Amino acid sequence: xxxxxxxxxxxxxxxxxxxxxxxxxxxxxxxxxxxxxxxxxxxxxxxxxxxxxxxxxxxxxxxxxxxxxxxxxxxxxxxxxxxxxxxxxxxxxxxxxxxxxxxxxxxxxxxxxxxxxxxxxxxxxxxxxxxxxxxxxxxxxxxxxxxxxxxxxxxxxxxx
Amino acid sequence: xxxxxxxxxxxxxxxxxxxxxxxxxxxxxxxxxxxxxxxxxxxxxxxxxxxxxxxxxxxxxxxxxxxxxxxxxxxxxxxxxxxxxxxxxxxxxxxxxxxxxxxxxxxxxxxxxxxxxxxxxxxxxxxxxxxxxxxxxxxxxxxxxxxxxxxxxxxxxxxxxxxxxxxxxxxxxxxxxxxxxxxxxxxxxxxxxxxxxxxxxxxxxxxxxxxxxxxxxxxxxxxxxxxxxxxxxxxxxxxxxxxxxxxxxxxxxxxxxxxxxxxxxxxxxxxxxxxxxxxxxxxxxxxxxxxxxxxxxxxxxxxxxxxxxxxxxxxxxxxxxxxxxxxxxxxxxxxxxxxxxxxxxxxxxxxxxxxxxxxxxxxxxxxxxxxxxxxxxxxxxxxxxxxxxxxxxxxxxxxxxxxxxxxxxxxxxxxxxxxxxxxxxxxxxxxxxxxxxxxxxxxxxxxxxxxxxxxxxxxxxxxxxxxxxxxxxxxxxxxxxxxxxxxxxxxxxxxxxxxxxxxxxxxxxxxxxxxxxxxxxxxxxxxxxxxxxxxxxxxxxxxxxxxxxxxxxxxxxxxxxxxxxxxxxxxxxxxxxxxxxxxxxxxxxxxxxxxxxxxxxxxxxxxxxxxxxxxxxxxxxxxxxxxxxxxxxxxxxxxxxx
Numbered sequence: 001x002x003x004x005x006x007x008x009x010x011x012x013x014x015x016x017x018x019x020x021x022x023x024x025x026x027x028x029x030x031x032x033x034x035x036x037x038x039x040x041x042x043x044x045x046x047x048x049x050x051x052x053x054x055x056x057x058x059x060x061x062x063x064x065x066x067x068x069x070x071x072x073x074x075x076x077x078x079x080x081x082x083x084x085x086x087x088x089x090x091x092x093x094x095x096x097x098x099x100x101x102x103x104x105x106x107x108x109x110x111x112x113x114x115x116x117x118x119x120x121x122x123x124x125x126x127x128x129x130x131x132x133x134x135x136x137x138x139x140x141x142x143x144x145x146x147x148x149x150x151x152x153x154x155x156x157x158x159x160x
Numbered sequence: 161x162x163x164x165x166x167x168x169x170x171x172x173x174x175x176x177x178x179x180x181x182x183x184x185x186x187x188x189x190x191x192x193x194x195x196x197x198x199x200x201x202x203x204x205x206x207x208x209x210x211x212x213x214x215x216x217x218x219x220x221x222x223x224x225x226x227x228x229x230x231x232x233x234x235x236x237x238x239x240x241x242x243x244x245x246x247x248x249x250x251x252x253x254x255x256x257x258x259x260x261x262x263x264x265x266x267x268x269x270x271x272x273x274x275x276x277x278x279x280x281x282x283x284x285x286x287x288x289x290x291x292x293x294x295x296x297x298x299x300x301x302x303x304x305x306x307x308x309x310x311x312x313x314x315x316x317x318x319x320x321x322x323x324x325x326x327x328x329x330x331x332x333x334x335x336x337x338x339x340x341x342x343x344x345x346x347x348x349x350x351x352x353x354x355x356x357x358x359x360x361x362x363x364x365x366x367x368x369x370x371x372x373x374x375x376x377x378x379x380x381x382x383x384x385x386x387x388x389x390x391x392x393x394x395x396x397x398x399x400x401x402x403x404x405x406x407x408x409x410x411x412x413x414x415x416x417x418x419x420x421x422x423x424x425x426x427x428x429x430x431x432x433x434x435x436x437x438x439x440x441x442x443x444x445x446x447x448x449x450x451x452x453x454x455x456x457x458x459x460x461x462x463x464x465x466x467x468x469x470x471x472x473x474x475x476x477x478x479x480x481x482x483x484x485x486x487x488x489x490x491x492x493x494x495x496x497x498x499x500x501x502x503x504x505x506x507x508x509x510x511x512x513x514x515x516x517x518x519x520x521x522x523x524x525x526x527x528x529x530x531x532x533x534x535x536x537x538x539x540x541x542x543x544x545x546x547x548x549x550x551x552x553x554x555x556x557x558x559x560x561x562x563x564x565x566x567x568x569x570x571x572x573x574x575x576x577x578x579x580x581x582x583x584x585x586x587x588x589x590x591x592x593x594x595x596x597x598x599x600x601x602x603x604x605x606x607x608x609x610x611x612x613x614x615x616x617x618x619x620x621x622x623x624x625x626x627x628x629x630x631x632x633x634x635x636x637x638x639x640x641x642x643x644x645x646x647x648x649x650x651x652x653x654x655x656x657x658x659x660x661x662x663x664x665x666x667x668x669x670x671x672x673x674x675x676x677x678x679x680x681x682x683x684x685x686x687x688x689x690x691x692x693x694x695x696x697x698x699x700x701x702x703x704x705x706x707x708x709x710x711x712x713x714x715x716x717x718x719x720x721x722x723x724x725x726x727x728x729x730x731x732x733x734x735x736x737x738x739x740x741x742x743x744x745x746x747x748x749x750x751x752x753x754x755x756x757x758x759x760x761x762x763x764x765x766x767x768x769x770x771x772x773x774x775x776x777x778x779x780x781x782x783x784x785x786x787x788x789x790x791x792x793x794x795x796x797x798x799x800x801x802x
Contacts, residue, residue, distance in 0.1 A: 055759070056766070066724060069726070070723060078730060130769070134510075134769065137767065137769075137770045138770070140766075141710065144713045145713075147716050148608075148713075151604065152605070152608075
């Protein structure tokens with residue numbers, strides 16, 4: 001089978017959608033984990049509260065994987081026949097991946113910083129953990145919006 | 161439904177009956193005793209040693225509690241506790257408690273003997289670590305078969321056990337050889353970094369040798385306090401270690417026989433804990449030599465019960481119930497239908513309503529319910545959530561916040577199930593069922609518009625509630641001009657989206673916008689300023705726009721669940737090639753879907769809450785209420801029957 005530049009570009013988009021937010025989430029979850037471990041040393045009963053905060057910056061990686069999967073599905077890599085994409089079609093797919101790839105990477109790290117501050121709330125006033133969660137969730141909004149933009153673009157493209 | 165009305169109670173009583181009266185209130189658990197310090201009262205409490213005397217009683221209680229607590233913590237590792245989440249807390253009857261109080265001296269004697277045993281254990285531990293250190297020190301000399309007391313000077317010959325670091329060893333030896341001293345070096349043992357040597361020399365060489373020792377920093381081992389060969393010493397030390405271990409086991413066995421008293425100690429602790437809570441409230445009262453004055457908050461429905469309880473123990477108390485005044489900081493307690501109660505936790509985690517506004521729970525609950533389900537949106541996941549949380553509610557003895565949270569998950573599961581049916585998603589695409597409406601993957605835009613629609617409904621509700629609040633406070637003009645005109649403008653803008661309504665929409669929008677420009681500056685004095693603030697107020701449209709767009713997360717998170725479920729299914733299907741593949745497939749399916757349920761339930765909880773906090777509460781809700789915390793019987797370990 002002949003491989004077209006379009007197919008390579010589309011797959012590059014899918015790969016970026018997976019690995020950039022993945023890096024961001026890994027870094028973010030790691031940052032919150034470090035802070036949480038410090039709190040749990042003092043008071044192990046705060047594990048579940050800090051775990052929720054740690055999970056928050058992990059969603060960007062999932063959104064990225066999801067976008068990558070939608071691309072794979074759309075270009076037919078999961079079935080038998082990979083669509084013979086033109087260069088422009090491939091570029092379109094690539095561009096559609098950009099929102100979640102870039103916003104996912106950055107928002108995961110920034111959200112993690114808000115979550116680390118939330119861990120500070122848990123340390124001093126564990127009853128106010130919901131406020132810390134909300135602060136971190138505010139950041140996630142933009143990852144959700146980017147995901148939505150990417151997915152709507154991907155669903156809107158006519159590739160066949 | 162909503163915030164329960166509070167009454168302010170003042171009570172005059174006799175000091176000698178104070179304990180009885182507060183005790184009966186504590187048993188009832190319907191009154192929060194408030195501090196009188198801020199009130200302007202004509203009683204000079206400093207003259208009478210009221211707080212001081214209470215303080216003394218409290219510190220005595222504190223001492224008792226700390227000793228009981230010590231015993232509980234000390235005994236804890238020796239006994240097995242039944243998990244209170246599954247078996248509930250142990251109960252202590254009134255007779256048992258009375259009996260315990262009579263035998264209190266004996267319990268405290270028991271605690272004394274426990275702390276004696278504790279000290280013994282820690283002494284054993286110190287000795288053990290000392291001996292272990294000695295063993296470490298002597299171990300390398302095991303092969304030296306000279307009794308250690310024979311080392312040192314014996315006439316004209318000296319024998320020394322020395323330690324030299326390995327890297328110096330060769331140089332040390334060469335130096336000795338070079339100086340041609342009358343010395344014999346016998347290696348005893350080689351450690352990882354050090355060599356252990358026996359050195360025998362003639363006294364005449366002593367000063368030279370000591371110089372060499374200094375040069376190569378050689379240490380002499382003196383075995384102070386020991387006699388016999390190192391092997392014998394080691395054997396003795398090991399013997400002692402064994403003896404220590406036996407002694408420790410004996411003490412632990414002794415402690416284990418006392419573990420059955422743990423429940424008694426806990427019951428006693430709880431009794432005094434409750435007593436302390438009661439006495440702490442005495443500090444908030446005022447009094448003279450004979451009488452005391454108390455202020456308390458009582459929810460209106462409990463007023464009768466409180467009166468009855470007090471009159472049942474005394475006839476010499478004067479009670480007054482009044483309406484709270486404007487500046488009173490009234491504690492807040494909510495009363496909602498059973499179905500709405502689990503949602504209270506969402507508001508509580510944000511902030512309780514302040515006592516002079518509306519309780520948002522009834523309005524928030526339906527939105528939360530719908531949004532939660534829409535974000536998870538898988539029928540099978542909904543069933544799993546409801547089944548698991550239902551099981552937890554049935555089998556576990558949950559209380560307070562935890563119970564509300566699990567109930568919330570149960571309701572969320574139901575909503576998730578409904579949305580899953582609407583979208584035709586059962587473990588993603590694992591079980592193919594025709595959707596009641598459509599599959600969001602086929603037509604995401606339709607679901608996006610549905611999300612915006614739901615968001616608009618919630619935003620409208622928020623604006624209307626804000627108008628209601630204004631009307632309730634008598635600001636009818638504000639309600640009409642602020643919230644009313646915005647509703648008109650927003651309605652116009654929404655109508656624009658429908659092609660066949662565009663013409664009317666134009667007029668509605670212009671009417672709304674014009675009204676706002678003309679009225680929003682009404683607090684300004686200057687006519688020009690009035691106009692400018694009116695015009696600027698239109699900028700708030702962007703706020704409403706971003707609010708509506710924020711609801712797109714309903715679609716996005718719903719899609720996320722579905723697509724991840726599909727990914728899991730696809731991965732699992734790829735594995736199903738042979739028998740091991742099928743097992744792996746099953747594991748991937750179970751693990752993957754469980755992970756997806758957990759991750760998305762968390763996401764749905766967080767984002768559904770956010771929509772309430774920012775988009776909904778932002779419109780009308782103030783919060784900042786102080787929770788009603790009645791004096792009641794609150795125990796830590798057991799359920800007391802008092």
